[in-house]
Amino acid sequence: MRSLRSALPLALGVLFGGVAAVTWIASDVRDAGAVGTRTFDLDTQEKLSGGEQKGTAITSQGDVEAGWSTAKTTLSKGTTVWAALARPDGSVLLGVGNEGRVLKVDAAGKETVVAETGALAVTSLVEGPGGKIYAGTLPDGEIFIVDPNAAVGTNPSAPNAPKPKAWAKVGSDHVWALAFDKKRNELFAATGPDGKIYRVDAAGKSQVFFASDDTQIVSIAIAPSGTLYAGTSSKGQLLAITAPSKAEIVQDFDGHEVKGISFGPTKPAAKGAPAEGDTLYCIVNEYASPPDPPRKLGIATKAPSTAFDPGKPLKGKGQLWKISGLANDGRGGKPEKLWDDKTTHFFSVTADSAPRAGGPVVYVGTANEGRVVGVDETHGTSVLAKAESRNIGAIGVAPGGAAKGTWFAGGDPATFHRVTGIGAADATWTSKPLDAGLKARFGKLTWRVVGATGAAIELQTRSGQTSTPDDSWSAWSAPLGAPGKVTSPPGRFVQLRARWKGNASAVLRAVSLAFVTDNLRAIVTEVAVPTKGALPSGIPSSGSDIPKKDASIKLTWKVDNPDNDSLRYRLWFRREESPTWRPLTKDDEPISASDYLWNTEALAEGWYRVRVEASDEIANPLGQALKHGLDSPAFVVDNTPPVVRKIAFANGKLTAEVADGVGPIARLEVQIDGKPPWRTVTSTDGILDDAVETIDAPLGITGNHLVALRAYDAAGNAVTKEVEGK
Numbered sequence: 001m002r003s004l005r006s007a008l009p010l011a012l013g014v015l016f017g018g019v020a021a022v023t024w025i026a027s028d029v030r031d032a033g034a035v036g037t038r039t040f041d042l043d044t045q046e047k048l049s050g051g052e053q054k055g056t057a058i059t060s061q062g063d064v065e066a067g068w069s070t071a072k073t074t075l076s077k078g079t080t081v082w083a084a085l086a087r088p089d090g091s092v093l094l095g096v097g098n099e100g101r102v103l104k105v106d107a108a109g110k111e112t113v114v115a116e117t118g119a120l121a122v123t124s125l126v127e128g129p130g131g132k133i134y135a136g137t138l139p140d141g142e143i144f145i146v147d148p149n150a151a152v153g154t155n156p157s158a159p160n161a162p163k164p165k166a167w168a169k170v171g172s173d174h175v176w177a178l179a180f181d182k183k184r185n186e187l188f189a190a191t192g193p194d195g196k197i198y199r200v201d202a203a204g205k206s207q208v209f210f211a212s213d214d215t216q217i218v219s220i221a222i223a224p225s226g227t228l229y230a231g232t233s234s235k236g237q238l239l240a241i242t243a244p245s246k247a248e249i250v251q252d253f254d255g256h257e258v259k260g261i262s263f264g265p266t267k268p269a270a271k272g273a274p275a276e277g278d279t280l281y282c283i284v285n286e287y288a289s290p291p292d293p294p295r296k297l298g299i300a301t302k303a304p305s306t307a308f309d310p311g312k313p314l315k316g317k318g319q320l321w322k323i324s325g326l327a328n329d330g331r332g333g334k335p336e337k338l339w340d341d342k343t344t345h346f347f348s349v350t351a352d353s354a355p356r357a358g359g360p361v362v363y364v365g366t367a368n369e370g371r372v373v374g375v376d377e378t379h380g381t382s383v384l385a386k387a388e389s390r391n392i393g394a395i396g397v398a399p400g401g402a403a404k405g406t407w408f409a410g411g412d413p414a415t416f417h418r419v420t421g422i423g424a425a426d427a428t429w430t431s432k433p434l435d436a437g438l439k440a441r442f443g444k445l446t447w448r449v450v451g452a453t454g455a456a457i458e459l460q461t462r463s464g465q466t467s468t469p470d471d472s473w474s475a476w477s478a479p480l481g482a483p484g485k486v487t488s489p490p491g492r493f494v495q496l497r498a499r500w501k502g503n504a505s506a507v508l509r510a511v512s513l514a515f516v517t518d519n520l521r522a523i524v525t526e527v528a529v530p531t532k533g534a535l536p537s538g539i540p541s542s543g544s545d546i547p548k549k550d551a552s553i554k555l556t557w558k559v560d561n562p563d564n565d566s567l568r569y570r571l572w573f574r575r576e577e578s579p580t581w582r583p584l585t586k587d588d589e590p591i592s593a594s595d596y597l598w599n600t601e602a603l604a605e606g607w608y609r610v611r612v613e614a615s616d617e618i619a620n621p622l623g624q625a626l627k628h629g630l631d632s633p634a635f636v637v638d639n640t641p642p643v644v645r646k647i648a649f650a651n652g653k654l655t656a657e658v659a660d661g662v663g664p665i666a667r668l669e670v671q672i673d674g675k676p677p678w679r680t681v682t683s684t685d686g687i688l689d690d691a692v693e694t695i696d697a698p699l700g701i702t703g704n705h706l707v708a709l710r711a712y713d714a715a716g717n718a719v720t721k722e723v724e725g726k
Contacts, residue, residue, distance in 0.1 A: 028434065036519060036565070036620050037443070040434045042496070042511040048431070049383050050369060055427030055500070057374075058383040064508040065451075066423025066500060068372075068385050068403070073109040073416040077101055080411035084394035085125040085133065092396065093148055094409055094416065095135060097121025102135055102146050105416045113153075115146040118163035126178040129185060134167075136175030136189060142166035143175060143189065143200065168204035172196055177220045179228065190230055192216035197230060197241065210241050221261040223278040225328050231258025236284060238323075240330020248330040255286035255319060260349040264322075264361060278326040280333070281362045285345035287316040316345035320364055320375055338375050344368035347393045354399040360384075365392025370410050389415050423504025431496040433467055436515055438563050441490045443514035446483040447498075449506055455481035456506035459498050461513075463491035486513065517563050519624055522614045526558040527632035529610060551601035551639045557594055557612045557630070565619035569612060571596055576607035576634050584610070600637045605661040607634045638662045638715035649699075649707045649725030654681070656695040660713040663691025667712040670697075672705055702726070 028047050029038050042048050043062045057067025075081070078096025085093045090107035093114065100119035104112045115122075119137035125146075126134050133146040145167045172191035179188045187200040188209065195217050199209040212232055219231035228241040229250070236253040238261075264279040320339040325332055348365035355361040360374030360382065370387035372395060389410025398405030406419035442463065449457050458481050464473030476497060477487045488494060494515070498508050530553055561567060568590035572581040584598060585591060598610075613629035620626075640661055647656040658665055665688050669678040683693040699707070704726040712718045 029436070036624075037514055037516050038436075040494075040513045040515070042431060043509075045381065045383065048429075048511075049371070049386070050432040051386075051495070052428070052430040053383070053386045054429075055422075055424040056429040056498075057385075058429070060381040062509065064429045064498065066427055066504040066506070067382075068406070068419045069421045069424035069427065070385065070417040071109055071420050073105055073111060073418075075103060075105075075111055075414035075416060077103055077111060077113050078414045080121070081393050081409040081414050081416075082121050082123045082411075083125045083136075084396065084409055085127060086396050086405075086407075087148060090405075091148070092407055092409075092416065093125055093133065093146070094414075095122030095125050096414060097123075100137060101152075102133075104148060105418075107418075109416070109418065111416075112151050114148055114150045115144065116152050116164060117142070117144050117166075123174075123176055124178040126180045126187070128180045128187060129182075134178055134180070134187060136178045137166075138174040138176075140166075141170045141172045141175055141191060143168040143170070143178070143187075143204075168200050168206055170196075170198040170200070170206045171208070172198070174216075176216065176218045179220045179222050181222055181226070181228070183226055188220060188222075188228060190217035190220040192218070192233075195232060197228075199244075209244050210247060211245070212237075212239065212247070216257075219258055219261045219282070221263065223263050223280065223326070224266045225278050225326075227278065227326070227328055227330060229261055229280060229330070231261055231282060233257030233259075236286075238280075238282060240326070242329050250280075250323065250326070250330045250333055251321070251335055253284045253319070253321070255284040255317070257285050259283045259285050259346060262349050262351040262362065264351040265353055265355075276325060277332065279322065279324045279351075280326060281338075281349055281351050282321050282323070283346040283349045283364060284319045284321060285316045286319070287345070315368065317342045318344055318346035318364070318366070320346070320349070320362065322362075338362070338379050339364070339373075339381055341366070344371075347391050348395050350395040350397050352397050352399070352401055356400050359401050363395045363397055365395050365408065367391045372408050385417065387415060387417060389413055423500065425500070425502040427500040427504075429498045429508065431511075433464075433469060433493040433495050434513070435467065436492055436494070436517055438517040438520065439465070439490055439492050440494075440515040440517045442486040442488060442494060443516070444483060445480060445486050445496070445511075445513045447511045448509045450509055452503045452506035455501065456503040457498050457500055457508050459496060459511075461486050461488040461494055461496055463488040463494045465492050467493060469493075469495060519565070519616065519620050519626060520562040521626035521628050522559050522561040522565065522567055522616055523628050524557055524612050524614050524630035525560050527610060527612050527630055528556045529553070529632045529635040551599055553598045553600055553637070555596045555598055555610055555612075555632070559594065559614050561614075563616075565616035566592070567614050567616055568592055568618055569594070569596075569614055571598075571613075572611045573598075573608055574611075575604075576609065581611060590615070601639060603637050603639075605638050605640055606636070607662075608637050609634055636662050636715060638713060638717060641717035641719040642711045642713050644709060644711065644719060644721040647709055647721055647723045649705065649723045651726075652701055653698045654695060654707055654709065654723075655697075656709055657692065658695070658709075658711045658719075659692040660717075661691070662713065662715070664689050664714055665691065665693040665711055666714045668693070668695060669710050670699065671708045671710070672699070672701060674706060674708070678710065 045060045048058045055069040080097050081094050083095035092105050094103045100117040102115035104114045122135045124136035135144045135146050174192045175189050177190040189198045195212040195214045197210040198206040200206045214232035214235045216233040217230050218233045230239045234256050236255040238250040238258050240248040260283045262281045318341045322336045323333040325334050345367045347367050351362045364373045370389040372385040374382045374384050387410040390412040396407050403419045403421050409416045458479035460476045460479050462474050462476045570590050571584035574581045610632040615627035617625035642660040645657045669680045671678045681697040684696045706724050708722045710720045
């Protein structure tokens with residue numbers, strides 16, 4: 001995204017989300033290619049995000065620049081924010097759960113309860129004629145009229161308190177969204193779990209306007225042209241409702257739900273040219289399985305006897321779509337995916353009514369880490385704010401992205417943030433704790449500053465042994481005004497903080513910190529070899545064709561590599577009765593893979609062992625490399641089939657002696673007159689457990705016959721010998 005220094009506005013109603021892990025994954029660490037030195041390279045939006053932001057923004061180009069400065073109000077009368085509505089006097093109304101209240105936060109940040117619905121949650125707020133405010137709730141499908149200037153001091157949802165009377169009640173359990181059509185003076189309610197849209201007249205009487213074939217309609221909005229659009233869950237369809245009971249499927253998304261809809265400004269058509277149509281932005285979420293919102297959000301169909309405790313939904317994936325050129329009937333739109341985030345699903349979306357050139361055109365609130373993200377026409381993104389709340393449910397944007405009038409709200413915990421400016425003097429960016437994997441010594445911290453001269457940004461570090469900073473961590477170091485050596489003490493984790501020194505034009509780029517961990521020895525924990533030299537698939541079943549015996553043995557091993565050094569392996573072998581280890585690999589050509597194919601064709605039969613040695617020599621300087629070796633269990637090398645020493649067939653009985661150099665004999669079978677099948681026989685003592693076995697087996701036949709005997713050893717080698725008799 002281009003520079004974010006143009007002010008950007010935001011309004012937000014908060015829902016539920018999860019918290020991402022705080023430690024950095026291995027991909028954030030780059031091997032510097034010399035004597036064990038590695039670096040943390042923070043050069044992408046993903047790597048720069050996840051920490052703390054105060055008056056800064058993180059762009060998809062991997063820059064940190066001046067961003068929103070905010071004033072925060074911690075909401076004490078609500079847990080989660082579901083809906084928000086800006087008022088002309090600068091205040092914002094918030095629909096919250098699980099208390100079912102409507103709160104007002106005035107321009108000074110003061111919180112007031114203006115309505116108590118007695119429901120579990122106020123999910124939607126919309127303004128009607130004469131400044132009348134409608135509030136949709138769940139789980140009883142009720143709509144209330146709210147006085148934005150009221151101040152309610154008691155809680156009717158408390159035990160034994162009378163419940164306020166609703167203005168209207170629809171025939172479904174959950175009111176997910178409301179939209180007011182000013183042209184027709186009608187209120188529309190999107191509901192579930194039966195996927196209906198209700199039209200409510202001025203007297204509060206409702207009737208079904210449209211019934212979908214999906215379980216939930218979770219979003220609804222009216223385009224500048226007057227067309228009613230709706231988003232469903234669990235099929236994830238965007239619908240244009242063109243008349244009662246009539247709809248056009250605008251888009252059938254791969255995801256499961258169209259969570260939010262917002263419209264961009266309509267450009268006037270050139271003289272003599274056809275109208276360009278509506279431009280719609282929508283957020284689409286995909287989950288591991290199609291969601292059932294009441295169950296997914298922990299919402300009961302009827303009010304439970306205990307306190308409402310909304311659960312967290314499964315982590316999903318979010319997409320932002322732009323559909324332009326929509327005709328009045330919802331047709332002809334051109335879909336374009338602006339953003340695809342596979343780490344989180346989305347909760348809120350708001351388009352800028354008059355976006356500035358190069359700035360964001362639409363804003364998205366995420367379900368994880370409480371991020372507000374601006375997206376421009378070039379698909380560039382910028383993380384404008386990161387709240388302490390887990391999610392962002394609603395965003396209010398002032399025209400042109402101006403700071404005045406921009407705000408957002410977060411949930412879990414419930415907070416309200418009003419944007420006060422861009423690039424304040426105390427603007428800071430703090431990284432996630434960076435994980436070196438082991439206790440590390442830190443070297444030089446480098447970065448680049450563009451758009452300003454001199455020490456416009458200064459950096460600090462702190463370190464510790466825990467993944468979350470606590471009292472055991474070191475204090476923040478003295479600030480560095482230019483790249484230099486880090487003075488924080490050794491530790492497994494380190495955190496970086498950048499401070500802007502009042503210069504809003506300064507942009508931070510290419511942050512890198514060198515470090516080296518203590519060298520720890522890699523330990524070979526297991527060497528796997530063939531069991532008794534047998535075929536990988538075992539001895540073939542009776543009557544099967546004799547498999548081709550391969551003299552190659554695949555050796556594999558496992559290694560515990562605590563510091564993740566690059567390793568090289570050397571292999572040796574010896575006969576069980578010999579003390580001398582002989583090399584399998586050349587000393588100057590060690591291997592890096594954890595397996596080795598060994599051709600044993602030239603080896604004598606017998607018992608052998610293999611030794612595998614792991615060395616970290618290529619990742620450490622001379623004299624500091626460490627190594628460890630482990631011997632395999634003994635195993636058999638046997639590439640020679642058994643020998644039939646003597647064989648006879650007389651009086652219907654087969655007698656023979658079979659011997660193998662290593663043994664044991666594993667299977668004996670016979671075939672009569674060259675005709676299938678092969679039939680198993682056993683040794684004289686009835687147990688195949690020796691390298692030499694005798695056979696004395698009545699075959700139950702008379703007369704002259706050609707009898708074939710086939711013998712397998714445990715390694716899968718086989719021999720066949722025939723005898724004629726009667």
